[in-house]
Amino acid sequence: MRIAGFLLLLSGWLLVVAALALLPAAGARVIFLLAGMGVELLGLALAFRSHLAPKEDRG
Amino acid sequence: MSETRIAIAIACLMIAPLAGAGLAVINAGLGRARNAAHSMMAALCVVSVAAGMYFICGRAFQGFSGGHSYVILAGGKPWDWIGAEPWFFRGVTTAEPLLAAWFGIIAAGLTGLIPVGAGAERWRLGAILASTALLAAITFPLFAHWSWGGGFLTQLGMNYALGRGYLDAGGSGPIHAVGGLTALAVTWIIGARRGKYSSEGMPMAIPGHNAVLVLSGCMLAFAGWLGLNSAGAVLFAHVEPGRVPLIALNTLLAASGSALTSALITKIRFSKPDASLTANGWVAGLVASSAGCAFIAPAEAVIIGLVAGALVPFTVELLDLRLEVDDPGGAISVHAVGGIWGMLAVGIFGRFEAGDAGQMLAQTVAVSTILGFVLPLTWLLNRGLDRVIGQRVRVDGEVQGMDLYELGAGAYPEFTTHTDDYR
Numbered sequence: 001m002r003i004a005g006f007l008l009l010l011s012g013w014l015l016v017v018a019a020l021a022l023l024p025a026a027g028a029r030v031i032f033l034l035a036g037m038g039v040e041l042l043g044l045a046l047a048f049r050s051h052l053a054p055k056e057d058r059g
Numbered sequence: 060m061s062e063t064r065i066a067i068a069i070a071c072l073m074i075a076p077l078a079g080a081g082l083a084v085i086n087a088g089l090g091r092a093r094n095a096a097h098s099m100m101a102a103l104c105v106v107s108v109a110a111g112m113y114f115i116c117g118r119a120f121q122g123f124s125g126g127h128s129y130v131i132l133a134g135g136k137p138w139d140w141i142g143a144e145p146w147f148f149r150g151v152t153t154a155e156p157l158l159a160a161w162f163g164i165i166a167a168g169l170t171g172l173i174p175v176g177a178g179a180e181r182w183r184l185g186a187i188l189a190s191t192a193l194l195a196a197i198t199f200p201l202f203a204h205w206s207w208g209g210g211f212l213t214q215l216g217m218n219y220a221l222g223r224g225y226l227d228a229g230g231s232g233p234i235h236a237v238g239g240l241t242a243l244a245v246t247w248i249i250g251a252r253r254g255k256y257s258s259e260g261m262p263m264a265i266p267g268h269n270a271v272l273v274l275s276g277c278m279l280a281f282a283g284w285l286g287l288n289s290a291g292a293v294l295f296a297h298v299e300p301g302r303v304p305l306i307a308l309n310t311l312l313a314a315s316g317s318a319l320t321s322a323l324i325t326k327i328r329f330s331k332p333d334a335s336l337t338a339n340g341w342v343a344g345l346v347a348s349s350a351g352c353a354f355i356a357p358a359e360a361v362i363i364g365l366v367a368g369a370l371v372p373f374t375v376e377l378l379d380l381r382l383e384v385d386d387p388g389g390a391i392s393v394h395a396v397g398g399i400w401g402m403l404a405v406g407i408f409g410r411f412e413a414g415d416a417g418q419m420l421a422q423t424v425a426v427s428t429i430l431g432f433v434l435p436l437t438w439l440l441n442r443g444l445d446r447v448i449g450q451r452v453r454v455d456g457e458v459q460g461m462d463l464y465e466l467g468a469g470a471y472p473e474f475t476t477h478t479d480d481y482r
Contacts, residue, residue: 006435013431016424020219021134040431048382051247
């Protein structure tokens with residue numbers, strides 16, 4: 001899950017970069033940019049979730 | 060570069076190191092007494108290692124606008140990825156590259172100081188220095204190149220008509236967001252302090268040992284920020300020296316608005332204003348002001364500060380209570396969250412000539428880059444380091460205190476030490 005979170009972060013950024021390089025229309029570019037940010041937020045949430053300490057390690 | 064600009068930049072760079080001094084003192088005050096000397100020792104060594112690594116290769120990777128760099132063509136447009144200047148400051152002889160290198164070496168040290176606050180009380184000195192070496196040699200110069208060295212983020216305006224490309228005068232992104240996200244990666248890797256969370260996941264409040272140090276550090280940091288923001292704006296955003304007073308006003312107003320908001324929120328929530336959160340609010344205001352200090356009006360600086368100050372108490376609580384991220388110095392809330400807010404604020408409030416409508420998109424691409432590339436990179440580097448040398452101190456070191464365990468002497472040898480409850 002930890003690695004998946006970081007891969008989602010990276011994928012979101014690549015989506016943003018690809019949108020800039022490949023899409024000429026401003027509207028489509030903005031939509032893909034927002035989609036990329038959404039994927040990144042998902043990855044960030046997963047990264048936080050995966051770093052919660054296991055119960056046996058607490059205390 | 061005119062002589063006036065050179066003189067202004069030199070004057071500002073003279074006081075900029077006070078920002079690092081302020082952060083070091085704040086970090087020491089927010090930790091427990093048994094770790095205070097270790098915290099200050101780490102700060103001094105971090106600045107030294109960062110300076111060394113930046114001298115060896117950091118400056119070469121950061122480069123400067125118009126200098127040598129590696130460029131690839133994508134979609135018919137040039138994407139400048141990394142600087143390709145000579146190592147060891149070779150060829151840095153004229154005023155502009157010298158001043159940029161001077162700014163860079165201070166900024167690399169400041170970036171390295173940020174994670175020290177988050178990893179306090181359980182991060183080994185050797186690991187801190189190794190992590191700083193990676194930060195000053197790779198992570199910081201890379202994002203600094205993209206922000207200040209003519210990299211692809213600054214090219215967004217020219218290549219894709221996104222405003223003037225990514226703008227960040229004083230370093231909300233390259234210094235603070237990079238440092239803050241490195242702090243997050245480090246806290247994820249080394250985990251929470253012993254006794255911070257109960258078996259049910261409830262956090263224990265572990266107060267800092269010296270509020271006077273923390274609040275004095277805020278004043279030192281403010282003086283340093285005046286230099287940092289002004290020098291960055293003159294060197295990288297190419298603003299006229301006549302705008303330096305505006306930059307100073309914006310910096311002060313953002314910090315003031317932010318500190319008062321944090322104080323007010325903590326007063327409402329806990330019935331008394333919290334000194335450490337107010338101090339963190341002050342620094343968050345400074346952090347958020349950095350990117351846009353040269354492009355906004357004073358009233359907008361106040362709004363940026365108000366938002367930064369409101370973000371601090373809530374994100375500190377979110378990280379501490381819900382996400383179980385143990386950050387004794389508040390580095391993630393102050394520098395990562397405040398820095399990202401500062402980056403976005405340029406797009407919201409920045410005042411530019413007509414035709415700069417895409418500025419918000421350029422700033423968003425920069426935020427996407429820092430979250431989607433810099434955070435995984437810094438996590439990977441620090442995770443690799445942890446595998447090789449182990450970043451966290453042994454249990455007896457944490458119980459004894461880092462001062463005695465790693466340095467062999469406490470910060471306050473004449474004080475009576477009491478046994479605390481957080482063993």
